[in-house]
Amino acid sequence: MQFDNLCKYLAEKYPDKFASWLLGQPTTRVEVLKTELSLEPIRADSVTFLRTHSEILHLEFQVQVPTGKPMPLRMLNYFVRLYWQYNLPVTQVLIWLQQTTNSAVLETQFRQGLTSHGYQVIRMWEQPPEPLLQDLALLPMAVLAATNNPTELLTQVASEVAKIESKVQRQEISASTEILAGLRFNKNLIRNLFREGIMRESVIYQDILEEGRQEGRQEGRQEEALVMVMRPLVRRFGTLNAELESRLEELSVTQLEDLIEALFDFYDVSDLVNWLEERRRI
Structure with missing residues (x-):
């Protein structure tokens, strides 16, 4: 995760440089968007949103292929919410950092039925230095x-x-x-x-x-993931009771990350309770 976070830091410190590189033309007056999209906060580990005078540039840095929702679906999800909120053209660039033989790094679009959405993909190991x-x-x-x-x-x-x-x-x-x-x-x-x-x-x-190298690091990741879960939950359903909060605090980092994605399908607190019960049985 530190690699994703570092790339996000560099892109937000030097937004004009990254925008010029990825858009293929000199780009100035680039704004880093420090806002949240509806339902889910910006994931601080890998996502950067830059805004030029005429478009939104969405950068997604990835080291490994995620095991949860596939990247094409995630890219479509971000595109819809960005366009909905800003009503500007959205250029999306998915940047794979570490070479792999996984065919998922070759995917450049989401396709399901009549729905099709494309985005740019950069595999760093193929880029000229x-x-x-x-x-x-x-x-x-x-x-x-x-x-x-x-x-x-x-x-x-x-x-x-x-x-x-x-x-x-x-x-x-x-x-x-x-x-x-x-x-x-x-x-x-x-x-x-x-x-x-x-x-x-x-x-x-x-x-x-390094993930899991020390207990303190793991605890820090768990606390960070818990905050990312609690914010949208409280915003949507209000203050949670003590029992629910306690059960959320017992979840692992992986479970909390899964919960962040599952929130899109929740309509009320009962969906959260059901989700927790299902995880308890696993």
């Missing part, structure tokens, strides 16, 4: 780009990072690069190429953030 190497905001993404010599590419990225004059910015881009490089490269190689202290710390930080 040159455009990413030329912009410091996109440098961390370059380590995931296409290459016949991954080590040479990582070395080139490290060289470009070292040229950044501002120490604060250099450390930030370095740390971001190390984290994303962890998807592809051996950590010892990363340490050897990025020698500045803050870069080494970022590798340690990556270890700490």
